[in-house]
Amino acid sequence: QKEVEQDPGPLSVPEGAIVSLNCTYSNSAFQYFMWYRQYSRKGPELLMYTYSSGNKEDGRFTAQVDKSSKYISLFIRDSQPSDSATYLCAMIKSGGSNYKLTFGKGTLLTVNP
Amino acid sequence: EPEVTQTPSHQVTQMGQEVILRCVPISNHLYFYWYRQILGQKVEFLVSFYNNEISEKSEIFDDQFSVERPDGSNFTLKIRSTKLEDSAMYFCASSEANQPQHFGDGTRLSIL
Numbered sequence: 103q104k105e106v107e108q109d110p111g112p113l114s115v116p117e118g119a120i121v122s123l124n125c126t127y128s129n130s131a132f133q134y135f136m137w138y139r140q141y142s143r144k145g146p147e148l149l150m151y152t153y154s155s156g157n158k159e160d161g162r163f164t165a166q167v168d169k170s171s172k173y174i175s176l177f178i179r180d181s182q183p184s185d186s187a188t189y190l191c192a193m194i195k196s197g198g199s200n201y202k203l204t205f206g207k208g209t210l211l212t213v214n215p
Numbered sequence: 216e217p218e219v220t221q222t223p224s225h226q227v228t229q230m231g232q233e234v235i236l237r238c239v240p241i242s243n244h245l246y247f248y249w250y251r252q253i254l255g256q257k258v259e260f261l262v263s264f265y266n267n268e269i270s271e272k273s274e275i276f277d278d279q280f281s282v283e284r285p286d287g288s289n290f291t292l293k294i295r296s297t298k299l300e301d302s303a304m305y306f307c308a309s310s311e312a313n314q315p316q317h318f319g320d321g322t323r324l325s326i327l
Contacts, residue, residue, distance in 0.1 A: 143323075144320050144321075145306050145319050146318045147318070190257075200265075201246060201316070203250070205257050205258040207257040208258075
């Protein structure tokens with residue numbers, strides 16, 4: 103079983119739709135969770151960062167973590183064509199002095215005008 | 216907003232040659248990383264660096280790879296004798312302690 107699983111899509115939605123992106127993980131040592139956005143030929147750009155179960159909201163973005171189910175989500179409200187990108191979940195295990203990220207494969211999202 | 220910068224954006228090298236990828240992390244960050252992304256695959260951790268030494272490295276980071284912080288601003292990844300399978304995007308990242316990592320836009324390495 104892979105440590106972090108993410109449906110690669112692609113996902114295509116009309117402008118204004120609510121988008122739901124998800125990752126599951128197998129190792130309960132993961133305690134810190136991030137969502138990155140990656141445009142073509144660019145590096146990952148941090149969108150959301152959370153370390154506790156529950157919801158965190160930032161503008162049109164909401165990150166949700168359910169540690170009991172080992173499941174994280176990113177919701178995008180009122181999606182825009184500029185949101186078209188690959189979305190990567192990433193996580194860090196607790197307990198060490200190293201903060202290496204373990205990534206999902208990424209979900210390719212297209213928002214159609 | 217401060218950012219991580221990487222040079223060159225694209226490097227083409229013959230198999231067996233040495234290549235050095237360069238990164239300037241965000242100035243007050245203390246933790247530095249290299250990641251690799253082969254086309255169509257996930258971003259993979261290569262190595263982390265803190266306090267002038269490697270803190271962790273992956274199985275990918277074999278004896279052909281090395282990292283260095285030659286001065287107060289640069290962080291480099293060297294591949295001594297490149298192989299075809301080293302072709303990938305290489306991303307540098309940096310962070311403060313207990314904070315998420317910020318990435319550069321990567322160097323696309325093409326091995327011929």
